Amino acid sequence: MTEPRGVDPVTPVLTKRWLSPKSWRLSTYEQLEGYTALRKALAGTPEQLVQLVKDSGLRGRGGAGFPAGVKWSFMPPNEDKPHYLVINADEGEPGTCKDIPLMMADPHSLIEGCIIASYAMRSHHCFIYVRGEALHCIRRLNSAVREAYAAGYLGANILDSGFDLDITVHAGAGAYICGEETALLDSLEGRRGQPRLKPPFPAAAGLYAAPTTVNNVETIASVPFIVNGGSDWFRTMGSEKSPGPKIFSISGHVEKPGQYEAPLGTTLRELLELAGGMKDGIPLKFWTPGGSSTPLFTAEHLDVPLDFEGAAAAGSMLGTTAVQVFNETVSVPWAVMKWTQFYEHESCGKCTPCREGTYWLAQILERMVEGKGTETDIETLLDICDNVLGRSFCALGDGAVSPITSGIQYFRDEFLALCDENAKPAMELAGAH
Template identity: 70%
Template structure:
């Protein structure tokens, strides 16, 4: 395996996925053979503030969807406030189309554990919780085994590597609620309460887990920390654009020849990723795709050459999100896809706020009528109005996520909805299929 510090010699040299193909890549023995825990030794010899400045200099931005500068987030925690500091890892991965964090935890759990230890040391935390989606049973087992292995080798627990630094890591299984991907709902769930978003401010950096200063980061973000400590900020910035540097795991799914995880520098285009994945399946042309999961505005083939980094995707009218690239060919009905997505958001709404609780139900009801051929033209105006009133008015981003497929699909494919209403396109589902639907 190529040393990650030499990755500048080849743009596609793996960094985050470099151990995935190694025999028993999840074991600590394999991890130690491939630079495992070397970054930790380097980090523990430094001052915590130096690590925070290193993350700022590297330009690492959160890989959970928001793209917030990681080092800046770490620096928000107040110093000398007399409260314990906590690190919480958001491994609740539930966004439709997103499937990068579970493979990371399965194939290379120690990269996450090492990243957690370094991050905890940097933010002066002595307790870290990794909140894993409950259905990801195998990932939970891998992480639990990795924690036990790390403790046995002296990388975790009391007096880590003789430095006097103590850290406990707990692996916590969620109960499969999409809403717990929202960081404050995740914190409520960790505390034993129903997972519902909190009012912000205060933000977790001030009052997070148990009302103490807390950093919440995504799995891929924390897995990026050890390579940065080993390779340095300049090496990390050598990959990707200036404002969104580093490697990224892109999740390709849908009608592609070889769906899966593709690591490439930030700013890689869908055209380039499709070349790696063998192109569109069966040669049927691309009709539309999501750049970052179903909660991001859809793109058409016109955006196939948009660099997939935070700023370029935003400038093109969408969001990079979790880089979950769901690719749909010309056989797919856009109204059908939007209806399916809305069924998901309606089901996963926590019900705390009216716009999301009631609005998602109305959107689903109207979309069912449209896809069953029972809609009228006025339904499209009601859909637009309802989605516009949900967006920006819900308690958390779930409402925005539900409104996005409707509004973005109307931008490019309103005619597809009109054709279903006028009968030019036959119904996607028959009315009988709707009996008892919920």
């Protein structure tokens, strides 16, 4: 295992303003280096900014980990069509709660990042697509956008640079599927939120069939720090292939759940120390490294480095670093059933494998959890998962099967116990629910 290099795990970068009085106000932001990176960025060329982000190694913080600078470079250099930057703030992954606190506590870091990224990609209109239930967050973001317009950071001829940019904050309608970038674009255009067939990719034909880049909130909020600190400074944190700091959302059976910023490559053992350890001292049983759509980990994975390569090498994904921690009182089949019910409910219905598969997976798991499982149920579950994985229109289907296949891989005995003739319901077996 490689040790995380650079700063101490608790040295804040992205979260450094969060505890300042009225941290969401422009006045507070400007006192704490706010909009200094924008002035620096506007003094350079778009090409220099794209190269800087490439050199920094910044990878998408929305789950896939695609290099941000490479994604930006896909935007065509000519402007015969409008270019759009779209921010994916439709945070809906179970266990993920990093982007909404960031927009609540420090919305101007996102706005400044949007302006710099838009300048780098020659975009003059940026859309921030926020999850519809996050009302307080939407109001705060709208207020911050108004402040930025009033101060001359948005609108025409920003800081006398000749660059124009408008930002539109758009409230979604609370559909998990709209976190998928092409479903988000359809929703922005006023259609039903359903994934598009790719290609064409958004960089060629995205919003309104024009070149579009879709980035996560945390990715874009990292950009002003990179512009001010430089790519070498950014690389002092995290691991070689996954540099920089990351906000980990820690929930579940820990003493102090919440947001913890640490370098990529930090382990769950280190995160549990930050979060005060396991609640009431009850031992760890299983956990998710990146929300419920990533395969489960167990207590054996305490020292897996939580970066994009480390999580993948151990058989899961880093995802959105939504670390859900479960102790020994929880039934694995019960937890898996709950997640599967979520995916069944949130499937958009566009493709058959996901629409039908999640329905049947939920049906079987519900019956098993009631203690009415049969010996063939486990193989049936795995067979359905095999027919959903990689055959769905988007990654929702893949995410839906992850907890089931990994749950059976590590805790097959618990599923088998529900197939016994004398089986008790899963809640009784676990003794907690």
